[in-house]
Amino acid sequence: MNVPVWAAELAATFWAAVGEPEPFPRNLRNAIARTVPLTIVSLPNLRIESASRWLEKVQAPCRIESSDRPLHGMLVTFRGLGFVFLNGADGEDEQRYSLAHELSHFLRDYWRPRQRVRQQLGDAGLEILDGDRMASIEERAVAAIESLPLQCQTHLLERTPDGSPASRSIGRAERDADRLAFELLAPVFHLSGTDLERRPRGEWPDVLHNRYGFPRWAAEQYLRILSPEERSEPLLFSLTDAIRATRRES
Numbered sequence: 001m002n003v004p005v006w007a008a009e010l011a012a013t014f015w016a017a018v019g020e021p022e023p024f025p026r027n028l029r030n031a032i033a034r035t036v037p038l039t040i041v042s043l044p045n046l047r048i049e050s051a052s053r054w055l056e057k058v059q060a061p062c063r064i065e066s067s068d069r070p071l072h073g074m075l076v077t078f079r080g081l082g083f084v085f086l087n088g089a090d091g092e093d094e095q096r097y098s099l100a101h102e103l104s105h106f107l108r109d110y111w112r113p114r115q116r117v118r119q120q121l122g123d124a125g126l127e128i129l130d131g132d133r134m135a136s137i138e139e140r141a142v143a144a145i146e147s148l149p150l151q152c153q154t155h156l157l158e159r160t161p162d163g164s165p166a167s168r169s170i171g172r173a174e175r176d177a178d179r180l181a182f183e184l185l186a187p188v189f190h191l192s193g194t195d196l197e198r199r200p201r202g203e204w205p206d207v208l209h210n211r212y213g214f215p216r217w218a219a220e221q222y223l224r225i226l227s228p229e230e231r232s233e234p235l236l237f238s239l240t241d242a243i244r245a246t247r248r249e250s
Contacts, residue, residue, distance in 0.1 A: 105177045185213070
């Protein structure tokens, strides 16, 4: 599987805003503090209910409308700002990945749509996204032509009784957040410059865990993306070639 262009571009945009990529394993907290308006909140044994109580305590004008359940991480946004809640009872690797996942939701599902609207409609367009007013006929026309969202609030918490995403769109958003999180923590262009592709496939999860700080389950998931077992050619090489080809065509 090739690196999605949007994932490579968003990750590159984020690190360009930071100024320089962090060393591995990446912490992300300092990078976030320097680039995006996200407040990171660590709560013991995070649940939807405990996050809701925290928001009420600080008088944040945000409501979480979802059934209570335990969480590893959660993102709440409001008027261009965001709160990332992390489960303080999780280990360092788990919290690292949860933070990368929620940052990915912020960048892809919230920040990037707002930037696109602002570029096409100016600051007045953000008033529409924030629910302060309705879009004019002219603004709706521009939105239709440019495929702009006029509602930026995204609710992705709903789950079925077995814990699966409650809709295809939520499932797709979660997969996209995972893919961008992988790219933020261990970009393919960096992996292709290491000894990883020369190692036996069975050693890759250990490398992703020890060198890049992935939780074991996330390392296995990234491995399935990087190197499906049915492939016979060296995948990291083909990924690098695909990136170079995309850059030549652009």
